[in-house]
Amino acid sequence: MSNSTSPHPDLWRYTRIKLWALVLLRVAIGWHFLYEGIAKLLNPYWTSAGFLLESKGPLAGLFHGIVANPTALRVVDILNTWGLIAIGLALMAGFLTRLASLAGMVLLVLYYICNPPLIGTTYSAPSEGAYLFVNKNVIEFLALWVLILFPTSKIIGLDGLIFRKKSV
């Protein structure tokens, strides 16, 4: 990132447009997480079982094991639903954003390794696009990484209030 030796220090400076582009990216990812969580919460029949059973790739056994254990499945369903909601709210509000981004990245990694678009794997539910290794989970994961490296929540977000004394 930026440092004093950079010949173009301005490149790393947040202009208003850069700042809002990053904030909008953060809010959009938060919006997506929040709605994914709420949609699951509002659907009494939702369970991760179908998604986990579809699992292919190196960790398929682990995910199938979760489905086989009703308690584990229930815990996973609750953690997933409320995790998505909490991450979504936090990203939108700019509240504990770094932590929320990291948690979001962990979830996205889990989704990815559960159903990776590897060569030679096909899934019963057709995806709306065509993917080779890189799918939307990867893009969203990388976007969250960018957001951790280019934080905005202390300028636009509740983190500005929380971390005011320490950071300003």
Next chain:
Amino acid sequence: MSPEEKKQSNPAPATEPAPPAKGVKRRTVLGALASLPFFGGFFYSLYVKKSMDDARKNEILSELGLGGNKAPAILPKTTLKKKGDLVRLGWIGFGGRAEDLAVSAGFAHPDLIAEQKKAAAKDPQNKWLQTWLNQQDLNVAIVGVCDLFDVRAERGLAAASNEERPGGAKGFPGAKRYKRYTDLLEAKDIDAVVIGTPDHWHSRITVDAAKAGKHVYCEKCMTRTEDEANQVFAAVKAGNIVFQLGHQNRQQESHVQAKEIIKANILGKVTLVETTTNRNSPNGAWVYDIHPQASEANIDWEQFEEPCAAKVPFSKERFFRWRCWYDYGTGLSGDLLSHEYDAVNQILDLGIPKFVTASGGTYFFKDGRDVPDVFQAVFEYPERDLTLVYSATLANGRDRGRVFMGHDATMEVMQSLTVTAEWESTRYKDKIEKKVIDPSLPLVAFAQGAKGIDTVTSATEKYFASRGLMYTYRGGVIMDVTHLHIADWLDCIRNGGQPACNIDRGFEEAMTCHMATRSFLEGRRVAWDPVAKKIV
């Protein structure tokens, strides 16, 4: 890109000044709150979407008479009403299907368990053994086994005394082998029998068992001929025994739901039902393995042929692949149409048809069999304004489903269930115009526990699973439907009542199948005379 190039390719520096380093309190507060309006947008759009979805759903549900949150169906129970006393069983026949029945009742051969342990170790997805071990103990013992092939009889004895049992049940010391079923029926220590012999033996054994006061669980088809069906019906009614026919589809959750959908009249007037069989493997066409140890010395061929009018010399093909000959069964009619008919009868309470026309031929398996491998039968119910069409091939695996066609909607019932509205429906016309109901999407869908059946390995098993004949889900737990069907029979033995596929349903099944068989063999339309109770 070299660092040099990187420097050069940097865009021009931004012109806008950075925010002041020193935070102004008001600005911090404004910044902190700046992203909050997005919540307004989010929750407002969520509210609008949710209200629209709910309104649409409620409108559909109240239209369908499924309003409120009540579940559409009351499912049969999964556990025994009362454990009751030990029921002592005699197993007559211990071939392929009969052994499956023993496994479902909680008695597996040690070799089968060893194989399944290996399979589970190799593939953690294979849950067969776990599902089996989780089954409840039915509190039954196999005390007698009768089979005409020594190897299979021995296998039955080994299964009966296996220590490894589901539901924490204890093993039993062992069963007695009987060379003739009549001796088994005379045994005082046997309360009930399970008949898993070829079809040509079903009626004789059932009639004798009923006379001996033994309860009967008999595999389908109930009988091989019309006369036999009449004899079995009379004997079971006179013998006052609990009779269950082996149509385990009666325990299938989706079928129970389908019956509720029909009751709620969601489909409108149903005029056509189409049901099918498609299989495409030698096993699916009854070309079963011939046991390597089988010989004239260890198979009682004479007894096997006893009920047959025309005797033939010893034939391993006929003994192991008996489903291919009319001497022992009725081919597709009694073997697979019987399941399909019973599923439709379960859902629609059709009874015996007025007219049946059947056709077909042996087009693919020209291996000496005399039953057809492509078979169609049309069943007319003029009083119900309904026709049932059955279409089967053993040389193509396309899944054609089981479809109930009503004026207002179509229902497909397999292991899962979907109801789709008709574009030209009278009842749903307004709702379709208002776009509340979309005929391109299912109106009601009922999915079984995703893809939880991990042990369906062969093409034939896959066929049975798709038709709802292997597993069902109760409260999210995978259950073997045959196990539930046996449990239903035992419940009635212990507590009274009628099992799901009792003698009345069995009589309807047998007569319907025999009408199709007769029509095919005689090349004419046959009719049912309900007064004389005869096929004419």
